[in-house]
Amino acid sequence: MDFKIYVKDVNEDNRQEKFEKAATELSKAMDLPITIRHREKEGESFLYRAQEELVEKWIRYVGKILDAVYLGLCRYFDLPKVTTFRKAVNDNIDDLEPLKFKGKILFNPETGKPITRKQWKEIIAQIEKFLNRHLKDVEKKMILESEVLGRILNRMLKYNTREAIEALKLEELKYKNRKFETISDSIKKLRETFNLSDFDTQRLILAEDVLGEHITALTNNLKSGIKKVFTQGIRERKSKGKLVQDLFDRFGDINRDWRRIVEYEVNDNINNAFLAEEKANSAPDEKIYLQRLEVIDQGTCKHCEKINGKIVLLVDEPLLDEKIKDKYAEIAIWPGKSNIGRPSKEWWVAAGSQHPFCRGSWERVYPDLAEELGVEVG
Numbered sequence: 001m002d003f004k005i006y007v008k009d010v011n012e013d014n015r016q017e018k019f020e021k022a023a024t025e026l027s028k029a030m031d032l033p034i035t036i037r038h039r040e041k042e043g044e045s046f047l048y049r050a051q052e053e054l055v056e057k058w059i060r061y062v063g064k065i066l067d068a069v070y071l072g073l074c075r076y077f078d079l080p081k082v083t084t085f086r087k088a089v090n091d092n093i094d095d096l097e098p099l100k101f102k103g104k105i106l107f108n109p110e111t112g113k114p115i116t117r118k119q120w121k122e123i124i125a126q127i128e129k130f131l132n133r134h135l136k137d138v139e140k141k142m143i144l145e146s147e148v149l150g151r152i153l154n155r156m157l158k159y160n161t162r163e164a165i166e167a168l169k170l171e172e173l174k175y176k177n178r179k180f181e182t183i184s185d186s187i188k189k190l191r192e193t194f195n196l197s198d199f200d201t202q203r204l205i206l207a208e209d210v211l212g213e214h215i216t217a218l219t220n221n222l223k224s225g226i227k228k229v230f231t232q233g234i235r236e237r238k239s240k241g242k243l244v245q246d247l248f249d250r251f252g253d254i255n256r257d258w259r260r261i262v263e264y265e266v267n268d269n270i271n272n273a274f275l276a277e278e279k280a281n282s283a284p285d286e287k288i289y290l291q292r293l294e295v296i297d298q299g300t301c302k303h304c305e306k307i308n309g310k311i312v313l314l315v316d317e318p319l320l321d322e323k324i325k326d327k328y329a330e331i332a333i334w335p336g337k338s339n340i341g342r343p344s345k346e347w348w349v350a351a352g353s354q355h356p357f358c359r360g361s362w363e364r365v366y367p368d369l370a371e372e373l374g375v376e377v378g
């Protein structure tokens, strides 16, 4: 077989896309599953190493579960072996029990030999059981850990330079001499350690619920996606190679959805927790000014570039308009302030994540005190 690939008009911006497309076309022509895919470079740079670790931890955790389902299906249906783009498959799920299906199914998409409805019901039920077992309480753990991280960062920044905190690993973080892990294992511990207000407890419960809904939607998508791939594959009499490629793509989509959710929710909760901790340790009438911190590099979006370094005022209640009249801040933020549902043209300065894959953060500043003392801030 001879193949020629022409990739035209390549430039810095479209390079990735063009070559990926070429690789996809080549695989298709050879009826081979694509085994290369770029490592996803999405989003802005992380300010704190611990923040990145936490995000990665939860992306990997669910990624492994998805891989186990994918591999289980490949084995069960005797589909050609495919390694995935996230290198994770094969070498990274060792500590996770494999998903095994009962019985034996002989199906053949090429001859159209189908899988019966009864068999499908059984397969989906087994996937469901597997997912339920491994995803149980994921939303709780993820929210608790994000909350603890936000509060610890706030606390540690009071006594250390930011540079020092930026480099710390999750396991090195401490709050009043207690390690990250020991505080974040239950809401009860959190309440004891941080003296959570009722408002903050409620905020946590709501965040867990939102994340729980995301996870439910994700598993539903997965189940219906798997069934759709097989049903269409058999109906259209695709080759097993094509079918496994479709399956692989489906899992890739779910993986990306999950990544997006983790990124948004973890960073949103870190930031809101950071603000809550600041509030909890301030006098009731104290004006809390915060400065926006973004890592400015190629990955930074226009919005974040614009708000980087801005000083905002933290207020308790939501306002209709974020613009305020204040000597030091033009903009107010409040707990929960977000851009969800707002068109990007009208994005405001959110308290938590500005957008998915946003990694910016806050730092407390004291322009009012600085003026009294006659020094400059910012």
Ligand SMILES: [Zn+2]
Pocket: 044, 300, 301, 302, 303, 304, 305, 354, 355, 358
């Ligand atoms: Zn941004």
